[in-house]
Amino acid sequence: MPQLQTVVLTGATSGLGRLAAISLARRGFRLALPARDEQKAAETRSEIEAAAPAALVGIHLGDLSRMEDVRRVGTEIRERYERIDVLINNAGLHAFEQRATLDGYPQMVAVNYLAPFLLTVTLLPALRGATPSRIVNVASEASRRHGTLALPGDLTDTTPFTARGSSAVYGKTKLMNIMFTMELARRLAGTGITVNALDPGFNVTGLGRELRFAAPLERVLKSLRIGDPRRGSGLIVDLATAPEFSRETGAYVTARGRKRITPSAPGDDPAMQRELWDATTALLERPARAEPSGAGAGAA
DSSP: OOOEEHHHHHHHSHHHOOOOOHHHHHHOOOEEEESOOOHHHHHHHHHHHHSSTOOOOEEEOOOOTTTHHHHHHHHHHHOOOOOOOEEEEOOOOSSSSBBBBBTSHHHIIIIIIHHHHHHHHHHHHHHHOOOOEEEEEEGGGGGGOOOOOOGGGGGGGOOOOOOOTTHHHHHHHHHHHHHHHHHHHHHHTTTTTEEEEEEEOGGGGGTTTOOTTHEEEHHHHTTOOSSSSHHHHHHHHHHHHOOOGSOOSEEEEETTTTEEEEEEEETTTTHHHHHHHHHHHHHSSOOOOOOOBOOOOOOO
């Protein structure tokens, strides 16, 4: 009897993550879903179970903007499941103003980059125990509009920005995801764990949650059949499960044509990838700085 395979998927309570979760459940995978909002998590589990009545869905509550929560949730998942076959770091946030987390980190950096890094490192022992296993990081071609990458300062920079200026910060966090992917792939070469990143393309479900007109704009785009989210979620699922990606590692793949692409500089520089890894490790090893106010919530 084949062993039950487990997928850890962040950001499953909305958008591409929810579509990917339903697809994976229909394929017979057991799901472990970190989530911040208990009600949204319960609704997501009900929707998955309605689509796949035999689905096994575990909810693990935590705020991905808090590194303490990320460590706790990662440890909880690692101890609960005997094996983790796939980790999909999908949760993300595009904020239109700067907010510091309770740890004192810039919110988008914390949710979009630090949390995936820390969750991955925490779950590596369980991924090693299930080889061949896969790690999939959801990045974006928004990474090409990242401005100037300055390390280690960008990891902790809480300088205010406007809605227009938010795009460069968001892009920078997605560039960091790609760089992390490529560095981790090198470090895990020969272990049986593959690590890949993807650009899901433009999806209407990816519209900023803080954009006032996001809901009506999404309805208009859907009516015009623009930004079909199934294209992006389909690539997430294929990178996580499809045989043709079983030996692919260190790749950045776009949903536009399903082709491997090169990230913008300096994201393609191995020396910068190592520098980012070292700076991130050093930052996460330091005690968090508590912020009494102004903290933003993490991704669902």
